[in-house]
Amino acid sequence: MLVKSYGSAVYGVNATTITVEIDVSAGFKYFHVGLPDNAVKESQQRVTSALKHVGYKMPGKRIVINMAPADIRKEGSSYDLTIAVGILAGSEQIFTEKLADYIIMGELSLDGMVQPIKGALPIAIQAKKEGFKGFILPQQNAREAAIVSDLEVYGVNNLSEVIDFLIGEKTLERTTVNTREEFFAKLNETEFDFCDVKGQENIKRALEIAAAGGHNAILVGPPGAGKTMLAKRLPTILPPLTIHESLETTKIHSVAGKMGKNNSLITVRPFRSPHHTISDVALVGGGGIPQPGEISLAHNGVLFLDELPEFKRTVLEVMRQPLEEKRIMVSRAKFSVEYPASFMLIAAMNPCPCGYYNHPEKECVCAPGVVQRYLNKISGPLLDRIDIHVEVTPVAFGELTKERISEKSATVRERVMKAREMQEKRFAEVENVHCNAQMTAKKIQAICKIDDAGRQLLKTAMERLGLSARAYDSILKVSRTIADLDGAEEIQNQHLAEAIQYRSLDRDSWAG
Secondary structure, three states, X not given: OEEEEEEEEEXXXXXXXXXXXXXXXXXXXXXXXXXXXXXXXXXXXXXXXXXXXXXXXXXXXXXXXXXXXXXXXXXXXXXXXXXXXXHHHHOOOOOOOOHHXXXXXXXXXXXXXXXXXXXXXXXXXXXXXXXXXXXXXXXXXXXXXXXXXXXXXXXXXXXXXHHHHHOOOOOOOEOOOOHHHHHHHOOOOOOOOHHHOOXXXXXXXXXXXXXXXXXXXXXXXXXXXXXXXXXXXXXXXXXXXXXXXXXXXXXXXXXXXXXXXXXXXXXXXXXXXXXXXXXHHHHHEEOOOOEXXXXXXXXXXXXXXXXXXXXXXHHHHXXXXXXXXXXXXXXOOOOEEEEEOOOEEEEEEOOOOOOOOOOOOOOOOOOOOHHHHHHOOOOHHHHOOOOEEEEOOOOOHHHXXXXXXXXXXXXXXXXXXXXXHHHHHHOOOOOOOOOHHHOOHHHHHHHOOOOHHHHHHHHHHHHHHOOOOHHHHHHHHHHHHHHHHHOOOOOOHHHHHHHXXXXXXXXXXOOO
């Protein structure tokens, strides 16, 4: 008997419905076709054992399983449940008319228990789009899929529950999630706050500007100055995620299997901090079975690279395209997948290998020329994409012992949101530009206009400080953001002067 059950395959951050055709007829042997990988082929042993433990059996007949469309590679163990119920229906051990109404996904243990899967959210979105009535999946993934409205989502723990539901002997409890309620309930949940940081007011100001304009930033300072502590608090001053951004971010984490048990929505901006030993593929995504990398997991959030010069040169260079285009294309011989990668890059580094170059109290012990070689590990094209360079100095003892509470993240966030609103209006008719950092050279000329006095100030700064040509556009973009924070229509001289301060690494005198 020929039956069809339905599963789904995830490519990039989107899903494709897979029709699993199962023909059980007279004869022997088990055939699995339709480009299954080894994990899919091994389902025969898992399904056989799982059926035995729940009181059914693998039929001793000729079984042909075709996974259509047959030209798309099927990967992973998530089809076990789809195949198991199809074999039971095809061998007439169960009788049901519900198979056509549901996407059924889940990995089977040998005892019939159902294990979690990756990509539940994009699969649920596609199931709703194609008119399926519901989605049967592991209990651990049910809340994640249930944020898709108008789709019946049933979480199951074992194969018996699925069989009983399909033949009508038992009902399953539908998992429901009020998406808006869930979103707003956890929108401002965070364990960090800017008020935790003692002193460092100038660095907080620089990060506020970075958040207001979406600028990438690099913090340069000795060990223990607070670079990591400040970076971890940056997401708390960025504008809250919108529902659209939340769903988009959740899809990526769902595909990567990073959602955790019984989670539904990601409601706070991601903060990813990979170790400097990370590989190219782990950072940008890819692999034999393509998966999102750290830059995609940081989508709509912050990617923090601590000890920047310690990262391999090749790892840093592959970030050039995603920093520019806000997406990454992973290409293989037979297919390509695209992952979104719109993130803010915050980097931190010591000024030299020993960490104490330009330190007010400790002496640098690096040999002549070592500081310059250390800085040269970061290429010009990468620095070109970092608008704000900030020198972080150690916090004085007096600042550490002060009982005065610093400004809270919520207060800073309000100013950032007002500046972002101005930018949204400014770029309302410009495609793919939402903040000042994303302006092209042509837009900078049109929007970042300065008067003669400002032009003279910029000229003097570039000559005296030895600023590079690449600093010019960055200074104009940052000064536009500072003006937005002030609520000013035009860029004024004080805005330019402050922006010029944030170009430390472009100065000829920086490394002696």
